[in-house]
Amino acid sequence: MSSRVTFVLPGYGGGPVGGVKVVYEYANGLVARGYAVTVVHPAFSFRGAPVVSRLKSCVRFVQRTLDKSYLPSRWFNLDPRVRALWVPSLAEKYIPDGDAIVATAWMTAEWVAEYAARKGEKYYLIQHFENWAGPEDRVIGTWKLPLRKIVISKWLGDVARSLGEQFVYIPNGLDFRKFGIDEPIEKRPSSHVMMLYHDHVWKGSADGLQALQIARSRHSELRVSLFGVSKARSLPPWIRYFQNPTQDLLRNIYNSSAIFVSPSWTEGWPLPPAEAMMCGVAVVATDIGGHREYADDDVTALLAPVKHPEALAERIVMLLENTDKRVEIARSGHKNIQQFTWERACDAFEEALSKSRPGASD
Secondary structure (H helix, E strand, C coil), X not given: CCCEEEEECCCCCCCCCHHXXXXXXXXXXXXHCCCEEEEEEECCCCCCCCHHHHHHHHHHHHHHHHHCCCCCCCCCCCCCCCEEEEECCCXXXXXXXXXXXXXXXXXXXXXXXXXCHHHCEEEEEECCCCCCCCCHHHHHHHHCCCCEEEECCHHHHHHHHHCCCCCEECCCCECCCCCCCCCXXXXXXXXXXXXXXXXXXXXXXXXXXXXXXXXXXXXXXXXEEEEECCCCCCCCCCEEEEECCCHHHHHHHHHCCCEEEECCCCCCCCHHHHHHHHCCCEEEEECCHHHHCCCCECCCEEEECXXXXXXXXXXHHHHHHCHHHHHHHHHHHHHHHCCCEHHHHHHHHHHHHHCCCCCCCC
């Protein structure tokens, strides 16, 4: 058994990020099972970055050391038994010895692969195909490193298989204490729609906004709630924007919404649509591998082609005009999403840590 586990993040944890949240959930789950868990937060992780970026990282290191803003205090309750380590870089001297060490992003995998054996058995938690976050040749190169791969979705398993790599498939878990149904599904006005707003182009926010505009041209009663980390651009009065909402407020927004729109071009295993399902919201999403982990078209969600705002709008309008269909989709999605517990995910993760070698799994 690997009793000392180190997770290596690509940066600080001060803002809500899905991939970072997954790591913290695993850290909490494992420390509750008796593991000694460390989560490493580096000020600098991108090898080959310009000198200016490195200088900025030095400034950030000092700043966050003083104000503790590298911690997720504002948005996640990290178990105090988890050791949260803030380091200037991922140089080996800053990394504790252990029994297992887990890279959590492509740039961290480059570092972990070169650590001495005393840092622990080496794993790579693959949460996305991160060609949007770095040079594609380097990203693909990390998939071929001598690390034990854990993928969070079937489509990422397909990528690993195409590269001739073995892997363990462990879909994400969800915290059902934080999200659930408070407002009956059938009592919610169908005209209340919700969407994540993000400034990454591949998140498809522009497509989503266009789809919502098309839907509103046919249903003037449409009201939209957006939430996100980024500062939103100027929005029309029928759209409300919640920047960095608290956990309680986000749950309230989900529960006041009837439809959730997820227009991403690509996702590893997206959390917001799953959280919407937990809260009884009918999901309209793009037909991508990440969504298909829990979205079955016309059963647990309505799926539309990627980069096709008109098709998204058609499905939004379908639920606006058919309350029975909207309630049916919402209930089915809510029932299906219950299988994705953190207990199940941690069981599988613990088993992966205990094996001498990973095997491909569907």
